[in-house]
Amino acid sequence: MAGKVLDGEGTGEKNYTVRVYYPVSGTFAYDEITTPSTVTTGTYSLPIETGSGKGYGAGVWYVGTYATPGTRVDMSHEPPYVAGFIPYYSFTVGTKDTATVTVHNTDDLVKGFTQTVNVSVKNETWMTGNNKEFQNMKIHVTGIKGYYGGREYGRTDVALVTATKKGTSDTRQYYEFDYMFNETGTATIWVSWPGNSTKYDYHGSSYGNRFGNHSTSLIANITGSTTVSVVSPGAMTVLVDNVPEAVEKEAAACGGGWVNKSTAWTNISVYGSTENSHKNATITVTGCGLSFTIKESDTIAGNKYLIDKGHDDNGNGAWYNISIIPKMAGTLTITVTNGSNEVVKDYSVTGLTGSVSTSIGDDLKIIVGTTETITLSGVSEYAETKITFFDEDWDCQALLNASEAVGEFSFTPDADDIDRIGYIVVVAGITAWDMYMYDIIEVVAVDDLTVNVTTPDEGNQTLTVGLEQEIVVKLLDSDGNAVTEDSPAVIAKLIDEDNDEDDPLQEFTFTSIGDGEWEATLQPWFAGQLVITGYNASTGIKHIGNTTLDVDYATITYSPAGTTAAIGIENLTVNVSGVDANGNPLSGVTLYLWNGSIDGATLLVFDDKVTLDEDGVGEFDIAIVGDNKTTINATLDNNQPADGNRTLGVFSINFPTFTVDPATIYIGKSNLISIIAKDYAGAPLEDVWLTLTPTYGNIAAEPDPVKTDSDGEVLFSINPSSSGTINVTIVKDIDDRTKDVTTDTYITVTHLKELTITFSKSPIYEGETLTVTVTTGTSPVENVGVTFAGDTKMTGSDGKQTFVVPDPGVDSAIYDVTAEKAGYVTATKSITVINKWDISIVPPSGKLETGKSYTFTVVAKGQPLAGATVAFNDKTYTSGGDGKVTLTMPETKGDYTITATYTNYMDATETITVVKAETPGFELLTLVIALGVAFILLKRRRKQ
Structure with missing residues (x-):
């Protein structure tokens, strides 16, 4: 910066000290740069680095001098507000607006929902190492209505948000903050450093985060911005956070192997169309080597992909934390359903593609202690591969194989290396590109044990819900011998269609009674299947086997089957009988009786239990039936039916x-x-x-x-x-x-609904087709009786019916069309029907001969009809003012048709017969010939 100091006469002032004041970054203060004194000519110069050092800030810089001591000049009320300083000149140092801002949300930002916004700021080469501006940015939101920190913001307001740093690298700083956008459109995410958001003309000791001006009026040394779209919510709104963007691997704990990343979660929140409405949902994840479903009813224990679920603190929005760990690159699809509502979201995942297969069954399973060939195919030729073995607790056992960058390959592990159940993880990757794919092979137990049920006997092996039952099984090896060594055990799990062995309804443990036999006394509470599994508990080669028993309800029959409420019935005896799931009488069993409802003007009063005799028969009394519709249910244990142990059959109490x-x-x-x-x-x-x-x-x-x-x-x-x-x-x-x-x-x-009648045409002519449409509002009405000219027909699903228009008998007549249906006001509408008069074609008298012309007359209403169109022998004629038309007969005899038409008249048709015309002079020629013949005959006679 260079300049000159002149006195009042324009002469340069030597040895005059010039001062420069600059705004200090991130403050409201100004600081001084001391310049050398002017030289003989009054000139001065000094280099200034506006972007670094001493906290120089963007904004207005001032050049001036100090007042001579004792003078009465005071400029401290003007910028830069320094006592004794007299500003002569100012210039502006602009903001560097090239910081790179990126929004990393993988999901839509939705109007009316508080969402976490993820952004990053890139470390540019010109950012100073000391300040690390990219790591200390202030984050602002503008351009769209929003809500933050308990305040509403308009489109032109700038909201300064409190952002949390989430991750730092040499290239980027990641930030996140929660924000609610209150309208759709395009929002601007604006960052600044040092970020004091001071207006150019603002002076004071503090500042707020709400301004009427645009962000361009705010001061900062470094700024940058990006835009993001905000969309409308749907009938069901699904917000997804933390979707994996790449296939990830981790170092295994043994042998330098690799293993897929195992600790990852994705949050899925499900709402209606507003943030204060929640929906439970079924979630299906497909693509990138994954295919699994989390049902609404699934528990955390019962679904390995479900980490946690619940609602927010106010009961709004159902949320699910689920484990999504892609196996390969591709499109990851998350489908969320609730009733008829479905939301489908697709996300791109980077990495490698490929597939892993096993040689026997291609089921990604290997039996412990055996071997199969593992094949990796479809992978990049630059990928190296590591195959690592883990036990069932995911403790690393050994690196089975590590290949160089060869891409596709096959590997057969030694059977001795697969010495326990667990998992084999195959990971292929290009480390330099940080791109991977993986798959998991399960090492399973040898399924060669047999579980034989000896008690109950074969005909009674359907267990009954609610009954204590003794089960005895025998555990045999593949040779039929009792399994007594290597720490065998037998367990049972009760499952149904919603609860598998990973999330059973109940679990039971059997006790050894010697010689390979095991027993348990169990009471299943629910219907389903009891899976009885026997195995040896060795840490080495594990053998397993199982069998299943059905579990079903006892059936209770009531006589009478029910009664009537609210009509004063009292002292009713009900006979009951019960059979177990195998049809055997429930001898000596106590049934506990439960009222299905306790509402009503008078409560149901009845015995609360009944003990059946040896034939499974008993009775109970209802002292007061009461005034409420309800049922009586029985269980085989003293607990509510909803808690299990219920039976089939109910005693029903209904209103009349x-x-x-x-x-x-x-x-x-x-x-x-x-x-x-x-x-x-x-x-x-x-x-x-x-x-x-x-x-x-x-x-x-x-x-x-x-x-x-x-x-x-x-x-x-x-x-x-x-x-x-x-x-x-x-x-x-x-x-x-x-x-x-x-x-x-x-x-x-x-209300009786209104019917509206509309016609396809009005007025309408005799013989035409009339379509009547009946609607209420804009909707057609079916099964409406429509009457026209004495004929009644019912409308179809389109609300329509058709009629052929009759002859009104006069030139025109008005007909009423009525529409009637129960629940609707009968509608009537009039239509004018116009008669179509008959046309006649009057031929000439006498015969019609070929080749000759004759005059025909077209007549209607007893008068000649002019202008009628007459068609004959492929030619068209028009009748004259006298209704006449001249037609030439064809050269061939025969029957011919003449038609006459006239707009809105009935067509006429006349059939004529054309005969062959006689040859001129034919009669005379015949006579001459006859006389000649007579003369010849006469002459012959004379000669004789």
């Missing part, structure tokens, strides 16, 4: 069966309603008081209770005033209406 006609009534009409009441067995209920009570909506007046007749019928006449539902209510006490019982039978009250 009401047959209501009509079941739908309409506002503004007097509706006569018939109700027939029957008990559980279908017999009419006589002398039961009934009434109708609105559940919502209103009726003009609630009818008085009516007692059912001998047929169980009552009649009510009501006129509802608004839509809603009306309950068929039992009146238990005519003098105490608080005891009324609301049943489960309802009558619907609604």
Whole structure:
């Protein structure tokens, strides 16, 4: 920077000290750069590095001098606000706006949801080593409405966020922060260093993070920005965090081997269309060598891919932490479903591709103590491979093979090296590119043991839910000998379609009773299959075998099978009988009885248990049936049916069966309603008081209770005033209406809907086809009776029906078209039908001969019809003003058709016969010939 100091006469001032003040980075203060004094000519110069050293900052720099002591000049109220300093000149040092900012979110940013935004700032070569600006950036959001830190931000506001550093390298600093965008569009992520966000013209000791101006009015030495899109939520919104972007490997703990990365999680949050609505979901992951599903009902213990799940602190948004560890490069697809809602998200994963196979069965399984050839194919020729063996606890055992960069290859391990169950991990990779792929081969036990069930006997080997049952099995080796050595054991797991052996419903342990026999007394609580597994517990070659037993419910039969609630039934005896899952009587078994519901005006009162006799038969009493619809269920242990041990069969207590006609009534009409009441067995209920009570909506007046007749019928006449539902209510006490019982039978009250009739054409002519369409609103109405000209037809699913238009008998007539259907206001619409008059073709009198021309007349309404189109013998003619047309007959005799048409008249057709024309002079020639013949004959006679 260079300049000159001149006095008032323009002469250079020698030895005059010039001062420069600059804004200090990250503060509101100004600091001084001392310059040398001016030379003889009054000039001065000094080098300034605006981008480094002493905390130089972007903004306005000031050049000036100090006031002579004792002068009365005071400029401290003006920038740079330094007492005694007189600014003569200023210039601006701009911000370096080339910092590279990248957003690393793998998922969409969605309006109305608080999401973690992941960004990074690149370490540029010009960033100073001391300041490490890329590691100390301030992060801002602008350009779109949002919510952060308890405050709303507009589109032009700049929100300074508190970002957390998540990872640092020599090339990048990673940051993350939570933010809610409140509209769709494009947001700007803006970074600054030192990031004090000071306005150019701002002066003070502190600053806020909300400004009306754009980010360009903020001061910082270094800035950078990028944009990101914000989208609308769907009916189901799925937010996915921490999706793996590459196939990763780790160093194995033995022999320098490799193993796939095992500690990884991806968070999937499932909402409705807002952040305060949550949805449970089924999640399926496919691609990149993976294919697995996590069902809504899966537990953490029961699904190895499910790490954790739950809802947020407010019960909003179901979230799932799942283990997604890609095996190879490709597209990773996450499909989330909830009922009819489905969201599919695809993510790219980098790495290598390839496949691993085993030579026997190609099932990626090798039996412990045996060997198979392991083949790696489809992988890059530059990839090296490491094959490592782990035990069942994933403790590293040995590096089985390590190849150079040869790509595809095969390897057969020694059987002695695979000396226990566990896993063989095959990893191929190009280390220089940090690209890998892997697969896992399971080393499984030798499945050659036999588990024979000796108790119960073969005909009774279906176990019964809730019964204690003794199970005895014998464990045999492949030669049929009892397994007694090498620490054998027998266990059992109860499974069903939702719970496999990794997440069983129950587990049981058998006890050895000698000579290879094992016993257990168990009580299964749920139906399913009992998988009984025997094995030796050796740390070496493990053998295994299993068998299964079905587990099903006991069946309880009730007589009667049920009864009727709310009609005062008391002291009812119910007979019961029970059989186990094999059909054997439940001799001496105690059934525990449970009420399926405890709601109602009067509670059900009954015995809580019954002990069956040796034939599996017993009885219990219901003192008061009560007023509530419910069931009685039995279990074989004293616990609620929902906790297990339930049985098949229930004793049902239902309200009377009401047959209501009509079941739908309409506002503004007097509706006569018939109700027939029957008990559980279908017999009419006589002398039961009934009434109708609105559940919502209103009726003009609630009818008085009516007692059912001998047929169980009552009649009510009501006129509802608004839509809603009306309950068929039992009146238990005519003098105490608080005891009324609301049943489960309802009558619907609604408006009569409007029908709209439209025509395909109006007016319309006789003989044409009329299409009638019936709609309500914009929707077609099916099964509407449409009447036109005395003919009634029903509309189809498209609301349409067609009719052929009849002869009105006069020039034109108006017809009414009506549309009728129950629940709708009958609609009527008029249509004009126009008569199509008949046309006649009048031929000339006499015969019609070939080749000759004749005049025909076209007539309608008894008068000649001018302008009619006449077609004859492939030619077209037009009748004249007198209705006449001249037609030339063809040269060939025969029958011919003449047609005449005229717009909106009935077509006419006339068939004529054309005869061959006679030759001119034919009669005279015939006579001459005849006379000549006569003369010849006469002459012959004379000669004779």
